[in-house]
Amino acid sequence: MAKTVVVGLSGGVDSSVAAHLLKEAGYNVIGLFMKNWHDESVTISAECPWLEDSNDAMIVAEKLNIPFQTVDLSEQYKERIVDYMFDEYKNGRTPNPDVLCNREIKFDVFMDIALSLGADFVATGHYCQKETSVVNGAEVHHLMAGADTNKDQSYFLCQLTQAQLAKVLFPIGHLQKPEVRVIAAEQDLITAGKKDSQGLCFIGKVRLPDFLQQKLAPKKGNIIEIAASFSAYDSVPNAFPNQAQMLAYHSAKHSYAPSDGVVVGEHDGAHFFTKGQRKGLAVGGTVEPLFVIDTDVVTNTIYTGQGKDHPGLYRRGLLVKAKDVHWVREDLSMQPGEQKAVKARIRYRQPLETAQLFMEQEGLYVVFDAPQSAIAEGQFVAWHQGDELLGSGVIA
Numbered sequence: 001m002a003k004t005v006v007v008g009l010s011g012g013v014d015s016s017v018a019a020h021l022l023k024e025a026g027y028n029v030i031g032l033f034m035k036n037w038h039d040e041s042v043t044i045s046a047e048c049p050w051l052e053d054s055n056d057a058m059i060v061a062e063k064l065n066i067p068f069q070t071v072d073l074s075e076q077y078k079e080r081i082v083d084y085m086f087d088e089y090k091n092g093r094t095p096n097p098d099v100l101c102n103r104e105i106k107f108d109v110f111m112d113i114a115l116s117l118g119a120d121f122v123a124t125g126h127y128c129q130k131e132t133s134v135v136n137g138a139e140v141h142h143l144m145a146g147a148d149t150n151k152d153q154s155y156f157l158c159q160l161t162q163a164q165l166a167k168v169l170f171p172i173g174h175l176q177k178p179e180v181r182v183i184a185a186e187q188d189l190i191t192a193g194k195k196d197s198q199g200l201c202f203i204g205k206v207r208l209p210d211f212l213q214q215k216l217a218p219k220k221g222n223i224i225e226i227a228a229s230f231s232a233y234d235s236v237p238n239a240f241p242n243q244a245q246m247l248a249y250h251s252a253k254h255s256y257a258p259s260d261g262v263v264v265g266e267h268d269g270a271h272f273f274t275k276g277q278r279k280g281l282a283v284g285g286t287v288e289p290l291f292v293i294d295t296d297v298v299t300n301t302i303y304t305g306q307g308k309d310h311p312g313l314y315r316r317g318l319l320v321k322a323k324d325v326h327w328v329r330e331d332l333s334m335q336p337g338e339q340k341a342v343k344a345r346i347r348y349r350q351p352l353e354t355a356q357l358f359m360e361q362e363g364l365y366v367v368f369d370a371p372q373s374a375i376a377e378g379q380f381v382a383w384h385q386g387d388e389l390l391g392s393g394v395i396a
Contacts, residue, residue, distance in 0.1 A: 005123050007123045008106060017183050073105055098348075140162070224256070256296075354370075
């Protein structure tokens with residue numbers, strides 16, 4: 001008997017082709033569109049394309065001759081994603097709502113709805129792959145990179161669990177993006193030439209600071225420039241007496257006081273900025289562009305440095321607190337005192353970098369071979385072996 005799959009139809013080309021391929025493979029396919037946001041107090045409906053997207057999803061479902069309905073998850077989305085996002089920015093951290101949306105909405109709330117409809121599996125249009133093997137007599141699911149290295153989205157799924165992976169299909173993960181568009185065109189799907197969506201629907205075309213200002217009040221503060229010759233950058237030890245001191249040194253954030261630099265401008269709120277940001281500072285007259293090297297929401301101060309090579313942007317290590325360490329591969333989880341060689345990234349689309357994991361009582365230290373630019377608290381670090389994503393965590 002054919003298995004039933006619920007596809008999250010987003011109104012884009014990827015999920016459209018995913019639904020088509022599943023139908024071709026003989027599954028009973030149901031299309032569900034997630035309505036995640038329609039709070040007019042923080043965005044203008046005209047700026048949010050969900051109406052157009054849901055309409056496109058419905059047209060695709062009709063073309064494929066599959067059942068279709070819309071589910072309103074906006075209440076859960078507000079509670080689990082938007083409120084969290086505002087809270088993180090308010091505290092001077094940089095959340096990743098895409099990772100959270102997958103963990104909290106698509107593969108939790110949405111998956112529960114799909115399974116309640118009698119689905120055997122849930123499918124999405126993500127560019128990643130799943131493999132399954134038996135390890136020590138137990139079935140283990142492997143979250144693998146998408147075949148299209150330009151579109152690999154495994155990073156966004158870095159918080160998935162074995163239980164979630166057991167129920168997930170990624171029908172387009174083995175394809176290149178151009179191939180997906182060709183299939184959509186051959187099937188005469190309305191989404192074949194549709195541009196990829198950028199960012200979150202609820203922000204739409206609204207700039208993130210404008211969106212955040214709906215809940216976080218603007219507050220004038222100083223922009224301070226720190227010189228690349230700042231003395232704290234010079235104290236690099238040649239050797240460490242023990243591993244604990246090495247980990248503490250490499251994962252320590254640079255800290256600044258207003259007296260460490262010069263005031264070069266004014267901003268509307270430190271919570272609107274993140275490390276590594278270049279745009280939005282509106283300070284001219286510098287030899288090289290200014291980059292945000294740190295923010296202090298307590299004193300409402302932004303610290304900046306000239307040029308993308310400014311030493312204040314870089315450090316080699318980071319800490320994920322013990323409570324925030326997540327293993328997709330639970331069977332490979334580490335105990336305090338253990339060490340593991342991996343490849344890791346601290347943001348989507350960043351090339352994987354060679355790193356070492358050190359598990360300690362307080363959490364997991366990730367120490368890269370090469371210094372990394374703009375390690376931002378609140379973002380996710382994900383670690384891999386080969387093409388497989390093993391785990392992830394929130395940067396402390």
